[in-house]
């Protein structure tokens with residue numbers, strides 16, 4: 022993040038702390054209960070935001086080496102993401118051109134060729150059909166017409182984007198806008214290396230999972246014994262960038278950092294930035310790395326979702342972590358334990374109450390959820406979501 026912007030945000034938080042104020046959306050907003058429970062709404066979301074919208078599927082560090090790959094199953098069709106032998110990121114439908122079987126079953130790995138388990142047709146990581154067994158018996162085909170279907174893909178600022186629709190377009194200027202692109206340019210997310218992955222399936226609408234990241238009003242209650250020890254609750258900054266948002270959560274480390282000359286302030290020391298990347302991504306850079314959280318509906322249901330959480334570290338943090346002592350109980354070094362603990366807070370505290378909210382919404386005893394003046398990220402996300410579906414914006418009360 023640019024130095025000037027870092028200092029503006031840090032000063033804003035210090036000001037809130039000193040004046041005991043918080044960011045203010047200018048009013049209260051209410052979103053109807055059916056935002057989370059309606060089947061028709063869900064079908065509209067699924068078509069608009071998952072099947073026909075560019076998706077961030079990971080970071081450059083997910084494909085750290087040439088000839089590495091991973092598969093993605095979350096948009097209703099299977100995709101193979103690869104870094105080919107020349108280092109280029111590409112994505113293909115994981116659908117064999119012979120009779121449609123899924124070509125690659127593994128979640129991730131390193132290989133330059135993918136062989137279909139049905140009849141053994143083999144494709145390279147440029148998507149070309151390079152061979153099929155018993156060709157003299159099968160008959161002649163034009164191999165050039167039998168490659169894997171390539172999907173639009175883009176690697177920029179350390180993020181990997183795929184469009185699940187082969188005719189779709191990924192336009193970063195439309196998605197992020199110039200200001201957020203400039204901000205991402207000033208980070209070095211392309212250096213991040215994947216360290217761990219976890220996933221939590223929960224009985225709740227996918228947007229409730231997203232909502233839990235949108236405010237720190239709940240820190241002193243829900244996270245009293247966990248995050249609240251390290252964060253000032255109910256104190257944040259918020260900015261929007263087209264359909265995206267950026268919250269700046271206030272760490273208690275800011276209390277020491279503010280005593281230093283401004284030139285030595287670091288945004289990730291004093292705060293936890295939380296990027297809301299529309300429609301379903303939460304991205305949080307830290308001093309040592311980053312968390313990427315991807316939220317998806319499950320089983321075509323508005324009532325079930327999965328959070329896929331990936332932890333990344335910068336190479337130097339990984340090197341330092343290697344020298345730390347590994348706990349005999351967990352098999353993890355202190356850095357991994359810290360990141361794992363963060364994942365546990367999300368799973369055991371945030372998602373637990375979010376699932377309880379979902380039950381409350383399904384009970385029919387609540388007509389709307391209410392977002393306070395101090396929760397502007399939720400105002401922005403929900404009105405953006407509505408605008409993207411052609412629904413009327415929610416007014417402030």
Ligand code: FES
Nearest residue numbers: 117119120137140
């Ligand atoms: S379906 Fe893949 S080789 Fe036949």
Ligand SMILES: [Fe+2]
Nearest residue numbers: 233239244371
């Ligand atoms: Fe939380």
